[in-house]
Amino acid sequence: MSFAEKVNVLDPKRSPVDRTQLSDEELMLRVQAGEKTAYDLLVRRYKKRLFNYLLRLVGDADLAEEIAQDAFVRAYVNADKYRTIARFSTWLYTIATNLVRNRYRKKKRRPPVLSLFYRSHDDGEEIAQQIPDDSPGPEEQLVGQDLRRIIAEASEQIPERYRIPFLLREVNQLSYEEIRAVTGLKLGTVRSRINRARTHFRRIIEPMLADPDLDGDMEQP
């Protein structure tokens, strides 16, 4: 953004100022200039997407809410460190993803728990174990439930390393380049992990979509 553009964005006399028309980056410039209420708009813009990203990442609504709020707080408190060369969304998701990673790291220091995944001998890929379960079968559980919510929850079963780029792409519509910036992965790795995640996703949801008892306006694929 040129100096003239910056001045224009920050000029309170510019009339009429419809802040909803401003880009994320323009709003952040206003926040940096001391216009704190501009940040409310950014929170409003991103709260749903960030919350859903984290919800599918950590699988717990309370924890997702806590991390999302923490991410917004950190983004605001460190607003002076933000540079408009990066998109605000990339910056926000980087903060949130790092918060999740830190949580996982702390978890790893705790006593190990039984993993629901084992490593295949063929390609080293993680595959879900088949554990016998006496609870009502999926058909019984899914009848009458909201298919969209079930599909969204199914994404939580994708292995974590594939899930982060997958959710950033599918839920948050970030480009490969932005996902690379958030995750620190190489572009080719981002591409292959999203591809692998989609393969996992297909395996998980295919039986759900084929289930005639599920509600929703689904057609057979």
Added chain:
Amino acid sequence: MRCPKSRELISTAFDAELSEHDRCELVEHLATCEDCRTHHAVLEKGQTLLAEGLVDPPENFEWKVQLGIQRALRERATEVESTTFGWGFWGRTAATATTMAALVLLVGSFLMRGSEVHAPGMASGEGGPAALVASLPEEGSAAAPDLSGARPVTDFEVDAFRSGYGIRTVADQQSIGSVGEHYPIAGRRVFRSSLHPYLTPATSNLPSQVLHLRIVPTKLRSAEASSSSIAASVRDSAETILDRRR
């Protein structure tokens, strides 16, 4: 083309990054491979459902963010102050004293402004600014409030906020309870009030600055009253007023 390559191209196609050459190859493959066609169709539906399945964050999400920001800025200010002074114990003591003094001033001024609001049945002067300030334990103290003289029905945690400030305040105690203590719980400043049965009508007199109110029953103090039913009644009453105000 073999299926693994086709799956890669399908994934790329979803991201609208497929070249014309690859697109032609993929179309050709899909025409002859049913499994890849299914893969494409399932993913396409899954993608749509995933996007439609987004849930809303809790209603008070933005408010909590504002609160978190205020808290973080205050903590940062205190850290800076301590670092600047570099006086070790005396620096920290000075910082705490400053914070407490600011809090007392804030509470006092707000009480003065809201002093026309009284809960029905509240004796004149009861819970006034001086009494309130005197009853505030030092920050860090976890001593339970003395509720012996308050004829308490139920204990509640009450967070009252003034819009635009995001500062949790005890100033509303006159309108929502008779006595209260202000002390940190799990790192947050929470106002605990022992509430009287007249609490519900009293919420209609909430000062105009209060836009958010969270009331959580914590402990049943008397077998005569149900904490949850009182909480529900109070919450309904307060939320109706606050919603109208917003």
